[in-house]
Amino acid sequence: MSRHERIAFPPPPPPDLVDAIGRLRPTLMAIARRYVNCPFLAEDVVQDAALRVLSGDAADEVGTPDAYLARMVRNLAIDRARRRGFETRLFADEEEGAACPAACAACPDKVVEGCEALKAVEAAIAALPEAARTAFTLHRIEGVPQKEIARRLGLSPARVCGLVRQGHEACGAALTRAG
Numbered sequence: 054m055s056r057h058e059r060i061a062f063p064p065p066p067p068p069d070l071v072d073a074i075g076r077l078r079p080t081l082m083a084i085a086r087r088y089v090n091c092p093f094l095a096e097d098v099v100q101d102a103a104l105r106v107l108s109g110d111a112a113d114e115v116g117t118p119d120a121y122l123a124r125m126v127r128n129l130a131i132d133r134a135r136r137r138g139f140e141t142r143l144f145a146d147e148e149e150g151a152a153c154p155a156a157c158a159a160c161p162d163k164v165v166e167g168c169e170a171l172k173a174v175e176a177a178i179a180a181l182p183e184a185a186r187t188a189f190t191l192h193r194i195e196g197v198p199q200k201e202i203a204r205r206l207g208l209s210p211a212r213v214c215g216l217v218r219q220g221h222e223a224c225g226a227a228l229t230r231a232g
Contacts, residue, residue, distance in 0.1 A: 070106045073118040081126045088130035089137070098130045170231045177227035181220055188213050189220025 074081075078099065085095035102125045115121045178186055187206065191197040192213075197205075203213045 069118045070115060070122065073122050074103050074106060077119060077122055081122060084123055084126050085130040088127065088134045090134075094133060094137075095130070098126060098133055101129050102126045166232065170228055173227040173231035174224045177223040178220065181223055184208070185216040185219045185223075188216035192217050193220065 081099045081102065082092070082095050085098040086092060089095055089098060102122065105125065106122070178189065181189065184206065188199075188202050188208075191202050191205075192199055199213045199217065200210055202208075203210045206213070208216075
């Protein structure tokens, strides 16, 4: 670029849009929050819309600036929510592969606490009598209905309910002791 060439700046945004951004900010935040479910992300969406307006990316002639901004914020918020959903699904597989359910916790202390609690529950289940351990594992881990467990084990449904309750109580006591 030579010294005498001029830099082309974008045209200034329509003043009614600039005024509407300040005036409608709480409304625009509420619109964005409806879609992204987070006040911080909603703030980002509203700021993105404001930047688009101020940088000249907005339409030159806007008949109703309030409706135009509301639609712009709504569309940006929907895009942001879709992107977050995609990223969550994309990275969910990595978290599912963790050895300990608490591995995705942010704090190392929480990871250790979660692993200790898991070990305590596993020990409590292992210490249950055979019938209680089987009924509890089938019902709570494998999702088998209690009536089906009663049929398989040759017990009454009331007895299976009692065995499952016994497993729950043992796990609850183990968690209380763990911490």
